[in-house]
Amino acid sequence: xxxxxxxxxxxxxxxxxxxxxxxxxxxxxxxxxxxxxxxxxxxxxxxxxxxxxxxxxxxxxxxxxxxxxxxxxxxxxxxxxxxxxxxxxxxxxxxxxxxxxxxxxxxxxxxxxxxxxxxxxxxxxxxxxxxxxxxxxxxxxxxxxxxxxx
Amino acid sequence: xxxxxxxxxxxxxxxxxxxxxxxxxxxxxxxxxxxxxxxxxxxxxxxxxxxxxxxxxxxxxxxxxxxxxxxxxxxxxxxxxxxxxxxxxxxxxxxxxxxxxxxxxxxxxxxxxxxxxxxxxxxxxxxxxxxxxxxxxxxxxxxxxxxxxxxxxxxxxxxxxxxxxxxxxxxxxxxxxxxxxxxxxxxxxxxxxxxxxxxxxxxxxxxxxxxxxxxxxxxxxxxxxxxxxxxxxxxxxxxxxxxxxxxxxxxxxxxxxxxxxxxx
Numbered sequence: 001x002x003x004x005x006x007x008x009x010x011x012x013x014x015x016x017x018x019x020x021x022x023x024x025x026x027x028x029x030x031x032x033x034x035x036x037x038x039x040x041x042x043x044x045x046x047x048x049x050x051x052x053x054x055x056x057x058x059x060x061x062x063x064x065x066x067x068x069x070x071x072x073x074x075x076x077x078x079x080x081x082x083x084x085x086x087x088x089x090x091x092x093x094x095x096x097x098x099x100x101x102x103x104x105x106x107x108x109x110x111x112x113x114x115x116x117x118x119x120x121x122x123x124x125x126x127x128x129x130x131x132x133x134x135x136x137x138x139x140x141x142x143x144x145x146x147x148x149x150x
Numbered sequence: 151x152x153x154x155x156x157x158x159x160x161x162x163x164x165x166x167x168x169x170x171x172x173x174x175x176x177x178x179x180x181x182x183x184x185x186x187x188x189x190x191x192x193x194x195x196x197x198x199x200x201x202x203x204x205x206x207x208x209x210x211x212x213x214x215x216x217x218x219x220x221x222x223x224x225x226x227x228x229x230x231x232x233x234x235x236x237x238x239x240x241x242x243x244x245x246x247x248x249x250x251x252x253x254x255x256x257x258x259x260x261x262x263x264x265x266x267x268x269x270x271x272x273x274x275x276x277x278x279x280x281x282x283x284x285x286x287x288x289x290x291x292x293x294x295x296x297x298x299x300x301x302x303x304x305x306x307x308x309x310x311x312x313x314x315x316x317x318x319x320x321x322x323x324x325x326x327x328x329x330x331x332x333x334x335x336x337x338x339x340x341x342x343x344x345x346x347x348x349x350x351x352x353x354x355x356x357x358x359x360x361x362x363x364x365x366x367x368x369x370x371x372x373x374x375x376x377x378x379x380x381x382x383x384x385x386x387x388x389x390x391x392x393x394x395x396x397x398x399x400x401x402x403x404x405x406x407x408x409x410x411x412x413x414x
Contacts, residue, residue, distance in 0.1 A: 018156035018194060041182060041249045042325050054248040061181050063156045126324060127246010
């Protein structure tokens, strides 16, 4: 099947099978910021934005993304840089495998929730697992990043 | 799941016709649990463009179209405030936001998933399912349907009623499926008790409900006895998540706690 998806502002055409997942389609297009993790919708490292909402690319079929806008971290460089600086300062970074997905989820949260509380942040990010940091440092970094925007 | 063809229907009629063409054709919801199945689908039928993506409220009901996502259900302010928020609470415990942005109401119900955290609270309140051909029926009747005729869920209708609600999902880790889940409501002294993930599909604890609903006063002793009856009447099983005995004991504990919470 031939499908059209807007990826990071560029209209792309892909030849996909009906049961191809978006994760595989985008990685085959050399977008390697999207990580392959559990592939059971649990870990969140494959998260991308579809029309601004966080979705798991290991779970959504490529055909379902047709006609939608997909954003990966390459499409959010400026914001990602700001968040990664806070991550660095707070010691919220080790292997970095989950960072791209986490940054995109934070972006979606900012769009969806005005002035998120600590509880909102925890709840929103529950689907983004990190095996290195224990989440406290990430939480501090995200809070500081949000404060920068105020 | 292997999918041979993919069809994006423009109307419900078109989707229904395509569904009848081949036994192996299937309506695809959000597609979130495709990996759980190993079957081959001849044509997956997508309802994204048929206009089933609204939540409508009337004075007495809240109507949720089949293609509405669970995240939209979770965020709905009316549902947050109805039945002690048990429908929102149930949905909120399903994996992360990025998955709930994909999972649809229709897919969650049509799949009759035994681990469902959506079906259990919906059974505890007054929910009807509206099908394209079969029309409207209570959710409990839909869950018992064994019809070979393939139909399409259009929406669910939840009655806005005053009741106290309790929902609890016992899980081993934050993002896991339920080991057992319990939904309880109390509407003017009439109790409903539902237990899901036993590990089979959610069902009413009929004898326990009959017992408690015939009591003049719901004391702690009555609650204890109700939980015991539910533990005896419901069939629990063993799978990789938990054993039969463990599930039975858990259900009894959460039924007791739930009854306490909705009895005020």
